[in-house]
Amino acid sequence: MRVAGISFTRAGSEQLRKILGGLQNDGEECKGYIAERFLTEPEAPWIYARDGSVGAWTADHFERADALIYVGAVGIAVRAIAPCLKDKMTDPAVLAVDEQGHFVISLLSGHVGGANRLTERIADMIGAQPVVTTASDVQGKTAIDEWAKERNLVISDRELAKEIAGAIVDGEKVGFFSDFPVEGGCPDGYENQIECKRNVWVTDHVNQTCTPHLNPVSTLRLIPRFVTLGIGCRRGTPLEAIRTAVTQTLQEENLDLCSVMQIASIDLKSGEEGLLAFAGEQKIPFVTYSAEELLGVEGDFSESAFVRQVTGVGNVCERSAILGASRFAKAVESQNKKRENQEDSREGRHDDQGKAELVIRKTACHGVTVAAARAELPILTVCR
Secondary structure, eight states: OEEEEEEOSHHHHHHHHHHHHHHHHTTOEEEEEEEGGGOOSSOOTTEEEEOSOHHHHHHHHTTTOSEEEEESOHHHHHHHHGGGOOOTTTSOEEEEEOTTSSEEEEEEOSSTTOHHHHHHHHHHHHTOEEEOOOHHHHHTOOOHHHHHHHTTEEESOHHHHHHHHHHHHTTOOEEEEESSOBTTOSOTTSEETOOOSEEEEEOSBSSOOSSSOOOGGGEEEEEEOOEEEEEEEOTTOOHHHHHHHHHHHHHHTTBOGGGEEEEEEEGGGTTOHHHHHHHHHHTOOEEEEOHHHHHTOOSOOOOOHHHHHHHSSSOSHHHHHHHHHHHHHHHHHHHHHHHTTOOOOOOSSOTTOOOEEEEEEEEEETTEEEEEEEEOOOBOTTOO
8 A cells, every 4th residue: 555644743743653654564655744844863764855735745646645644633634635536436545643643534535445444553553543434334334345445356336336335324135145255254234145125246247147146237246356368369469359359258258357357478479569558458467478387387278289389388378367367366375374474385286376267268269369267266355
């Protein structure tokens, strides 16, 4: 998380140093801005001299930071952020802390932006009282947008998400279904595997595959980004051909493009303009692997002698999809174990690979081959 903080008094500057120091120790990327007359020697490397107005500082950091912290009066923060407000799904978390550290107040983006959780973290860190006013938190109920954000799930319909959040606050029952194992089980306040007027479905499919068949109009899909898309193509293949091949393949296999967390291919394609353009258009990372790395992937793949002659490996799309998904799975597993202070005791697998399955086998379309592999992971709070 990228955190930017600002203070206005000497006492506030001391409080800001304490807060950012704690967050920095927790692994967050922090920058603090205080008046030059309050700087000390030596100063922490993440503390900078503040110049210009608080409004200008806010405008400069509003889109670049994940969280803004104002150590001072709430009114200063409110006036500063007012001209910058856009959307609850994209605005950063905004917090206000009094200079004596008595209260930490969640002002903006409490759920999706993570302000409520950050408020509680900082309050615990400095011994302050957290102030959170969102209805679901006050009632101790699960806000589905925050639950999804923590697990890196894409929300299919923002308006429906608001309706479901309101329904939960009003005491209505909401059904919960998942195509994936959910660590910790069904969120509090939801009816597991029971169809209701409104429902939540964790899936990477577009159309219904679960039972009972839920009403798509009142069912919110939460989409995990566990899929690696493997793509092979001839040199010079245009963007339009790649886009068409991917779109048609995913539609035929009922897989949502939002589930794709990366695109993978062989390193010979690292400069392929069509692939780079498609990845950029979809804002999806593009990774490549050497022929040696791809040859080391175990599995039953559709091999081509011609492709082997050209690239050194008989199948690019399936092997790169599996390798990308398995490395992603391993990275998430390692991250979770590290946070839980556990050692990795797994045996029989490459050090950089976790579990992954091929969910779309090699599919050819206009000179483009497409495959997809899904990392085998539970829906985790720390999967982000």
